[in-house]
Amino acid sequence: VTSVEAALDALGVTSGALPAEAYAELDDRGFVVLPEVIDPDWLEQIRDRLAELQEREGRAAAHEVGGGQPGADLLADLINKGEMFERMLREPRVLAGVRHVLGDFRVNSLNARAARPGEGDQHLHSDCGAARGDGRFKICNSIWLVDDFTADNGATRAVPGTHRSGQLPAEVMDDVFAPNPDEVLLTAEAGTVIVFNAHVWHGGTRNRTAAPRRGLTLSFCRRDEPQQLNQAEYIRPAVYERLSPAERYLLDV
Ligand SMILES: O=C(O)CCC(=O)C(=O)O
Ligand SMILES: [Fe+2]
Secondary structure (H helix, E strand, O other), rough: OOOOHHHHHHHOOHHHHHHHHHHHHHHOOOOOEEEOOOOOOHHHHHHHHHHHHHHHHHHOHHHHHHOOEOEEEEOOOOOOOOHHHHHHHHOOHHHHHHHHHOOOEEEEEEEEEEEEEOOOOOOEEEEOOOOOOOOHHHHHHHHEOOOOOOOOOOOEOOOOOHHHHOOOOOHOOOOOOOOOOEEEEEEOOOOOOEEEEOOOOOOOOEOOOOOEEEEEEEEEEOOOOOOOHHHHHHHHHHHHHOOOOOHHHHHOO
8 A cells, every 4th residue: 555545445444434514614614523333332432441541651641742721631642542443444434535625644643632521622623724825724733632622621612714724813813812703613523533634723612510521632744844743753563564555644654
């Protein structure tokens, strides 16, 4: 396997994996909501494993990406921390959406983020600067809902179409923590995946409930961009052995 096209072919990803409207939403709004990607058994495996890892890693959690974040618990390098995470590399709908946004791509990172009760609000941001308007985007994320994202538990907010604005929130907003008149709150049920162009202005909101709001972010970058986590450096031999050539190509290991 020596190209993304060959890798996607081997993984059974055709352009028909998503309906035409989904590609149009990625173009126009910059994100698309895909319900029922994670089935209940898989979701339970993910939840159990995240709890285990959080307990085991404690204060060292997310050291691979330079440590934690105020208001949220992070876990990083999840590709190497359980088969239930490896499986995320094979979801045709997600891969079809990412190919549409980035063309030639590889995995950027796989992290978990749990907004803690009473905390977790982020400023509106792009993960990778303002897009230059040439249609060449740098990062496309997929956020996998481990819990329901509700109106009050810290669901991600996003401002549709801002990946085409050529601007950053801080350039046009007085207060990037304040609500933006055009933002939408991405509420959906656990098991949903939201694929979003990381140039879209977005951010976690405050979790006003008593339980953490957990999500996984499987991020992809254009193949000529640096990865958030160098997958070749971190890949564990047992994981490498289990992965197919196509999956290895997507990770660039
Ligand atoms: O977890 C979320 O809702 C979004 C997190 C995010 O955008 C980030 O950490 O860059
Ligand atoms: Fe972000």
